[in-house]
Amino acid sequence: MKMNPVIHFEMSADNQNRAAEFYAKVFGWQYKKTGAEMGNYVVVSTTESDEKGPKKPGAINGGLYDRSQVKPDQQYPSVVIHVEDYKEHMEKIEKEGGKILGEPMEIPGVGWYVSFRDTEGNRVGILQPIPMN
Numbered sequence: 001m002k003m004n005p006v007i008h009f010e011m012s013a014d015n016q017n018r019a020a021e022f023y024a025k026v027f028g029w030q031y032k033k034t035g036a037e038m039g040n041y042v043v044v045s046t047t048e049s050d051e052k053g054p055k056k057p058g059a060i061n062g063g064l065y066d067r068s069q070v071k072p073d074q075q076y077p078s079v080v081i082h083v084e085d086y087k088e089h090m091e092k093i094e095k096e097g098g099k100i101l102g103e104p105m106e107i108p109g110v111g112w113y114v115s116f117r118d119t120e121g122n123r124v125g126i127l128q129p130i131p132m133n
Contacts, residue, residue: 004126006082008058008063009061009063009078009079010064011063011077012064012074012077016065024045029045037120038108045063048058074123078115078131080125080126081126081127082127086113099117100114101113101114101116102115108131111127
């Protein structure tokens with residue numbers, strides 16, 4: 001069976017600016033704020049990257065989003081796993097006892113994303129990236 005790598009992490013924040021500045025000052029991470037059309041998400045670079053992603057094998061980048069009391073699953077850090085076919089993996093997740101959280105969403109210029117809860121209650125995401133030329 002092909003292994004699907006972790007390609008992204010996400011963390012919630014009560015104050016995205018404060019969190020971004022903290023990680024920039026402590027770890028040298030760079031960040032880029034998106035607009036309302038992208039949910040005011042903050043993209044975080046933890047390593048030298050280009051348009052294809054991290055240049056260093058095994059390194060991943062991530063993001064920060066607003067913490068929500070309405071969505072308790074989104075209060076804790078999570079990882080995002082690369083998949084070739086998100087629909088196929090949604091079926092596998094449910095077949096093996098996981099639960100899909102919400103509907104898949106297209107992230108413009110990135111790919112298709114959906115969160116799920118694994119058999120242990122952890123919130124995890126899957127991403128089918130747009131093919132890069």
